[in-house]
Amino acid sequence: MLKKLTSVFSFVIITLSFNSSYAQRAVNVDSKLKEYIFKADEVVCLEDASNKLTIATISSAAYQSKFIKNINFYPKNYNRSSAYWYRIKVRFKEDVKQNAIIEFFDQITDHIESYLPDTNRKYVKSVAGADLNFAERSYHHKNFEFLINTTKKGEYYYYFRVKSKDQVNVIIVYRTIERFIGYALSEYIMFGFFYGMIVIFSFHNLLMFLAVKRRQYFFYILYILSVGLYEMSTDGIAFQYLWPNHPVWNEYAYGVSLFFLSTFGLIFTKELLHVKIKAPTINKVINVLLGVRFLFFLVCLFYDNDLFKYKFLEAIPLSLCFFTGIYIWWKKQYGPARFFVLGYFFLFMGFIIKIVHILGWSRLFIGNVVGYYSLSFGFLLEMVFLSFAIGDQVRILKRKKENARKQIIKQMQVNADLKDSINKELEIKVAERTKEVQQKSKELQQKNITIEDQNEELLSINALLEQQAEEISRMNILLEKDNITLKTNIEKVTDARVNATELDFDEFSLKYPDRDTCYKFLAELKWENGYACIKCANTTYCNGKVPFNRRCTKCAYEESVLHQTIFENNRIPINKAFYLVYLMYNHKGAISSHKLSEKLGIRQSTCWTYASKIKKVMEERKKDLKGVGKSGWRKLVLDK
Structure with a gap:
């Protein structure tokens, strides 16, 4: 019985709670x-x-x-x-x-x-x-x-x-x-007023842009047009009048318009407030935010348009613009920024009231109408105050231009006065200078007469000098012939001394003083019977990279003047190597490496190495060197 009463009581409680719940x-x-x-x-x-x-x-x-x-x-x-x-x-x-x-x-x-x-x-x-x-x-x-x-x-x-x-x-x-x-009817009249204001503001700023060519007007036009497109998309006006037969565009319209709104809003902020100059760090932050916003827009557009619903993210660029205006107004004391801050303040308040309305709290504080249209009112007030900011900037620029014009006029007056005073001074100096010039002109005329007399004397002297010059030329020709004869005789005497007696290094250096002289001697000795390329046997050549080398004109092989000579792979100065061969030949290989080191100023070990090489060649060519006299050292130079 108790169990049945408990069941009935439970049913009644559930029924009552059910009815009260639903x-x-x-x-x-x-x-x-x-x-x-x-x-x-x-x-x-x-x-x-x-x-x-x-x-x-x-x-x-x-x-x-x-x-x-x-x-x-x-x-x-x-x-x-x-x-x-x-x-x-x-x-x-x-x-x-x-x-x-x-x-x-x-x-x-x-x-x-x-x-x-x-x-x-x-x-x-x-x-x-x-x-x-x-x-x-x-x-x-x-x-x-x-x-x-x-x-x-x-x-x-x-x-x-x-x-x-x-x-x-x-x-x-x-x-x-x-x-x-x-x-x-009331709502559409209000829409007409709102969008009419956007058109009027856009047209006015377009005329200003065409007149003064300042970029902030252009970006302001794009910004307020983006505001209009966003409001039309969210109100449904765009669907009603712009794309009534394409409902799929409704999924993208407000997201695309929000992207343009935030982008052009940031760019307009940079241009109007001169952020790049007045706040470089904030300018970098704005540029980074523009890049991130663009990437997010591409992701929404091509990857997942469902991300467009995160409208609250637009609070980030809105807050950055608001902060930038406050900073430049407060820190940089830039006058137009005060209207900019006031405009964004109303937009910020409209944004907050819109959020309150979406959360359903607007009835408690401000009413449904104000809550629903708060963002539109915020945009409208923002456009008004941003126009004031642009106008204030134009006023400042106009004032600066007027001050500059007054300064230019003042400077032009100063320049004119200075010009008059300079002209007067110049007139006085010109008069004085004219008297001096006239006086000097008379003196010059007198001097010209004297100079003409002197010129006649010089002409007669020049005639005598020309005769003497001709005589000197004939004497120089005769002396040049004598010098050539003397030089030839000296070379012959030097060769004779080289071949006849043993010379010291200084005397030997008169005949072979440097590398080019030694290379020339080797080239004449090596190719005295004519040139033939060792690669292709071609007989025509041109100069190589190193003096006295010969490059084949057919295969481009460059043959060194030291190739196939006793001096190939030589590591001491070529003129000293010449003298070493000369000494070894004159002493028939019997001179010591210590003596060679003393005469040449080269280490004894190096002299010993070269002396051994030359002595070996002399042994190999003993028959060829027999009876050739002092000049036989030259035959040691070329390899067989």
């Missing part, structure tokens, strides 16, 4: 209610992970208890691979004669199916979403609207199936048609 509060609607935004506890949801549930299944009694209350201010599709069913409960307290709609706000929602009951309480399906062409919408409006099929007295359940690749805020609003028309 009971949904109905929203009362009457003819006075023009608009109503459904609150968090008035919307229940069900996740469809299979994506296969139908309205018949969802609306059945078995599934009513599976809907759960929304825990956030705005319902969201947390699992983007699933479909989500949302249900609201509406109670018409009386028959409402005016038509009404249900509206969804988030323009990036891919697919929405509405199931609204008609007068027979049968559910009628309507479809909308960002994946459909704009013309397929029931109402040609940027938001998603579904017509309520009946406004008869009674309670009704409205079901909505939401499926989106991006996480969206499911904001459900009830509006009468009259209220919707007034709201839509």
Whole structure:
């Protein structure tokens, strides 16, 4: 018995808790209610992970208890691979004669199916979403609207199936048609004002750019156009008017526009505030951020466009621009930066308010309208103050230009006065100089007369000198002939002495003083019967790289003048090697290496090595050297 009572008590507790957990509060609607935004506890949801549930299944009694209350201010599709069913409960307290709609706000929602009951309480399906062409919408409006099929007295359940690749805020609003028309007209008028301001600012700055050719105007135009494109993409205006038949572009539009917005915003900051000059370190940081932002954009565009949803990353370039303006205004005392800071302050506040609105806190502080359009208001105020910053910069430049012009005029006046005073001084000096020149001219005339007389005397003297010069020339010719004869006789005498007696090194050096003389002697001795290439037997040659070497004109082989001589691979000066051969020959190989070292100034070991080589050659050619006299040392030079 106790067991049965326990079971019954447990069932009652579970039933009561079940009913209290899933009971949904109905929203009362009457003819006075023009608009109503459904609150968090008035919307229940069900996740469809299979994506296969139908309205018949969802609306059945078995599934009513599976809907759960929304825990956030705005319902969201947390699992983007699933479909989500949302249900609201509406109670018409009386028959409402005016038509009404249900509206969804988030323009990036891919697919929405509405199931609204008609007068027979049968559910009628309507479809909308960002994946459909704009013309397929029931109402040609940027938001998603579904017509309520009946406004008869009674309670009704409205079901909505939401499926989106991006996480969206499911904001459900009830509006009468009259209220919707007034709201839509007001909103589009505001859009016209906002985008008209963008066009006006762009055109104005384009004219300024064409007039003054300053780059900040050009980047400012690109920046505010990027702002306009981003706002049009997020508001759904771009889809409505620019690409209504290409819904796939909605997946890229806001990401691309955000990239251009942050990029041109950073570049405009650099140009307007002269960051490269006033803050080089911050300029480097901006350049790095531009590179990273570009790489991230490429990854989003070509690898995973799902990364475009991380819009909060744009707070980084926004904060950097804001910080740069504060730094240059505060530290560098640059006047236009104060308007720049003020403009970014309002944009920063709009950004914060937008985040608060997305988190669902805007109703507590600022209201839905201000929260929803806060970023647009921030951009508008930013554009105004950035224009003031550019104007202030132009004013400063104009003031500097005016000061420079005044300085130039003042300097020109000083130059004119200086020029007049210099001209007066020059006139006085010219007059004085003219008198001096006239006086000197008279003196020069007198001197010219004297010089003419002297010239006549010089002419007569020159005639005598020419005669003497001719005589000297004849004497020089005769002396040159005598010198040639004398030089020839000296060479003959020297050869005779070399061949007749033993000379010391100084006397020997008169005949063979340097390398070129020795090489010339070897060349004449080596090729006295004519040249023939040892490689190809060609008989024509040209000069080689080393003096007196001969290069074959056919095979280009260069033959050294030392090749096939006793001096090949020689490591001592060639003239000393000549003298060593000369001494060895005159002493018939009997001179000691110590004596050779003393005469030549070369180490005894080196002299011994060369003496041994020469003595060996003399032994081999004993027959050839017999009876040739003192000149026989020359025959030792060439190899057989």
